[in-house]
Amino acid sequence: DTAVSQTPKYLVTQMGNDKSIKCEQNLGHDTMYWYKQDSKKFLKIMFSYNNKELIINETVPNRFSPKSPDKAHLNLHINSLELGDSAVYFCASSQFAGTAYNEQFFGPGTRLTVL
Amino acid sequence: QQQVKQSPQSLIVQKGGISIINCAYENTAFDYFPWYQQFPGKGPALLIAIRPDVSEKKEGRFTISFNKSAKQFSLHIMDSQPGDSATYFCAASNPAGNKLTFGGGTRVLVKP
Numbered sequence: 001d002t003a004v005s006q007t008p009k010y011l012v013t014q015m016g017n018d019k020s021i022k023c024e025q026n027l028g029h030d031t032m033y034w035y036k037q038d039s040k041k042f043l044k045i046m047f048s049y050n051n052k053e054l055i056i057n058e059t060v061p062n063r064f065s066p067k068s069p070d071k072a073h074l075n076l077h078i079n080s081l082e083l084g085d086s087a088v089y090f091c092a093s094s095q096f097a098g099t100a101y102n103e104q105f106f107g108p109g110t111r112l113t114v115l
Numbered sequence: 116q117q118q119v120k121q122s123p124q125s126l127i128v129q130k131g132g133i134s135i136i137n138c139a140y141e142n143t144a145f146d147y148f149p150w151y152q153q154f155p156g157k158g159p160a161l162l163i164a165i166r167p168d169v170s171e172k173k174e175g176r177f178t179i180s181f182n183k184s185a186k187q188f189s190l191h192i193m194d195s196q197p198g199d200s201a202t203y204f205c206a207a208s209n210p211a212g213n214k215l216t217f218g219g220g221t222r223v224l225v226k227p
Contacts, residue, residue, distance in 0.1 A: 042220070043220070044217070101147050108158050
């Protein structure tokens with residue numbers, strides 16, 4: 001019973017390509033997130049969605065386009081991949097929006113390597 | 116600028132010892148302070164969290180101390196075990212609960 005799942009787990013691609021990462025949560029949560037963890041382990045929020053609506057966009061390049069077809073799914077499409085996009089991308093979800101006191105559940109991560 | 120600063124970057128402790136990780140924040144609007152534990156190859160998982168109206172919270176061997184006036188909080192791991200070896204992240208949440216700001220992480224190694 002996976003709570004937050006991501007596919008693929010590993011993604012190796014060439015510069016300039018376009019790729020997508022998929023995320024699904026079966027927790028019934030309303031809010032979903034994308035985080036980027038760089039090679040130094042620094043973890044930074046990219047996007048936050050609540051009930052399919054974008055609520056946080058942390059000045060991420062517009063090459064990154066999240067899409068939420070329903071509240072259980074949040075996909076991340078990346079155009080024209082660059083070397084600096086190499087990182088581990090984590091999807092997360094939480095139950096409540098509107099209160100700070102809620103736990104975020106993270107997926108296993110997708111390691112993206114751009115050659 | 117880094118809104119949540121975490122130290123040390125790494126620490127080594129003997130089994131049975133105490134691990135202490137410190138964090139400092141700048142934004143007084145932060146309203147919730149969780150700690151996440153991450154094992155290699157896994158996503159972070161919530162370990163323990165505290166609200167700003169509480170000065171201390173203890174769950175088993177893990178304790179958070181919170182100093183609102185100093186804008187600092189810390190994680191104490193008592194009786195550290197080899198299974199505690201992981202990277203620990205402090206974080207701070209905005210009042211709406213839709214944005215977590217993480218510290219830089221501390222890699223803890225517990226030697227048997």
